[in-house]
Amino acid sequence: MVAGAKATYIKDLGFRTCWTVAPDYAYGHQVAENTLARLEEFNLGIKLLGQSWPPLSEKDFSAYIAQIISAKPDVLFLDIFGGQLLSFIKQAKGYGLYEKMETFQDSQPEQIRPFGMDMQEGVMGWTTYDITAPKSAANDAWVKLYQKKWGNDAFPSYASTEYYSAMLAIKAAMEAAGTTTDREKVVDKLETIKFQAPVGKVYFRALDHQIAWPMHPGRTVFLPGYNFAVVGKDVKMIPAENIWRSEEQVKAARAKKK
């Protein structure tokens, strides 16, 4: 879904060349492969100039950054996260990478908030949640509820939002099933109900229990009153149904595995 969100977001931006950076293990290879597959699927005609595979322990990305700058891609798909993403951004700023190309990176609140006001503004990023993604009464209510518990300086992250939503799902399923103790009945209801999460009404697809959780790609921005960047500019809410693997694709993949 992340790869689908990227391809959807950039489809009208006119990029001709790209480069991918992902950690050198199964996840990294899968995410880079999916990104390229989705670009192909969307028929965007973006040429891959190269790929970087830093090991998980890498802290110094200077050599990778210098190489990418020399290659001059239009867009860089950056699929590293955590401390590695922070290191990369900090080093990339010094190299002036953001002035030379567009980047698309993981911009979940946990990833970019540690940067505070030092975060690069205007970079493209995907997130499953932010205090501004989506802008809705349900999300505002969730932020208020969170702050009531943890204080006005605290803001929900994507992980806290997802766990909170999981509890809401179970609560809604129990209410619909009319029981709190019959596990099978609650499970059956989870496959059919829609419930209100901070990001909107969501549900689990019965076929594979994939949640229909929307993606929110956009650009980072500093908003007055916050001491960190949020994905809050040019945000596009992309429904899961537009970018997840269709039921036919899931069935075909399962048949292939058998």
Next chain:
Amino acid sequence: METLFYQVMTGLAMGGNLFLVAAGLSLIFGVLNVVNFAHATFYLLAAYLAYTITAIFGPNGFWIALILAPLAAALLGAIVEITMFRMVYDKVHYLQLVVAWGLILMLGDGFKLIWGSEKRVILTPELLEGGVPIPGGTFPVALLFSMGMAAGMAIMLYFLLYRTKLGLYVRAARQDPIIPCTLGINVDALFTLVFAFACWLGGLGGVVASTMTPAYLGTDLEIILVAFIIVIVGGLGSVMGSLVGSLIYGLVTALGILVVPRFALVFLYALMILILIFRPYGLLGKPQLQ
């Protein structure tokens, strides 16, 4: 050609940054005969302190951190040397490793209590922000600063070790601790001083690196592995060998990434293996006297 120059400059900067850590590690081994695997934990301590100091004083607090954080690392180093490492100087290396590992765990838990498990990004001072144009592209000022610090420290270390009386005692102790004893030198104090100084170097490396990378738990274990490779390549116990090893590390990694990105690390390990086979005491190291 410009791409190559750009990559070489990057490689030199990468090596320079690691020299400060590797030099301390090598110095401790050379003089005290201890493989201090906890050495990079002092690097991490200083990086965390730099975060706290810049959080209090703002981005320009970095310059205060550059003075205070390595001193704090040195002070903790002296305490640790007196209370822990002194007990195992004459013991087998694996016992020293157990002590170092215990220290890594204890300090790591201490860091978690103080700074939590979040990644801590320092505010970069204005002077070190941005980049300067060089052939091939923009080069970060922070990396130039890091290269300058490494070069400055290499020169200072050379003069300290080879042009001062203190350096003479340290080199004598490296040969045999009995030698400075016969000159009336308090060897215990000399060892504490060397250990603390090495931790100061590591701390300095941590503060300098914090302009380019955040501080977070586990950073020390990532750094020590690389520093150890550098020290093996350069020669265990040879501070100048650490400089050579660091620059080789930086250049091999940077050029390796340019040539065969997915297998860049192989070059480094292959080089280490070759050196271990043909020159087990490293490029500038000397065989240990039995």
